[in-house]
Amino acid sequence: GAGVSQSPRYKVAKRGQDVALRCDPISGHVSLFWYQQALGQGPEFLTYFQNEAQLDKSGLPSDRFFAERPEGSVSTLKIQRTQQEDSAVYLCASSLRQAFSDGYTFGSGTRLTVV
């Protein structure tokens, strides 16, 4: 596609519910990142994929967070047993190659509200 697509754009979840957030990167982009952006803050790194391999998941806040990219294209970020502190915008970004110098393209994010 022309850009990075994320869905849903908004998600309201009851506390304890599981959610799945989707990222569809630009076709052919090797690198894919997930970031979490709390209200009024800058994005914080969650995890990184190179093709289907998850090379860094050091930013995932707890074992309730899980990300996958099984075929090296679409990625899903899953949050189990959501809690109020999970409320944030979740941003996805992709890049053509591993090297950063190619630059990133960000999606418009999913705003998750846990009530």
Add this chain to the structure above:
Amino acid sequence: AQTVTQSQPEMSVQEAETVTLSCTYDTSESNYYLFWYKQPPSRQMILVIRQEAYKQQNATENRFSVNFQKAAKSFSLKISDSQLGDTAMYFCAFTRDGWGKLQFGAGTQVVVTP
């Protein structure tokens, strides 16, 4: 560890005027990249300008320019001839050479008034 600090929560500027946003960072790396991103209400992060640490020349993109002071670990953004469409959150970000995990500052809200 790296940290990125933006000390100005909000800046207001009139149309056609100039505004400068500050950013400082802390790293022990010798080679790295610095960026300014714009985030309008649509939430999509848009790259404004980037600077490679080994390049001494300050980057410029149309009305946007940076003042990169490597020794002082400072990376300010100047927006010249401000336009209403420049109203957005602006984030300073850092990545070391490699696969490019970004570390962001807390952001500065820029409001351009007529």
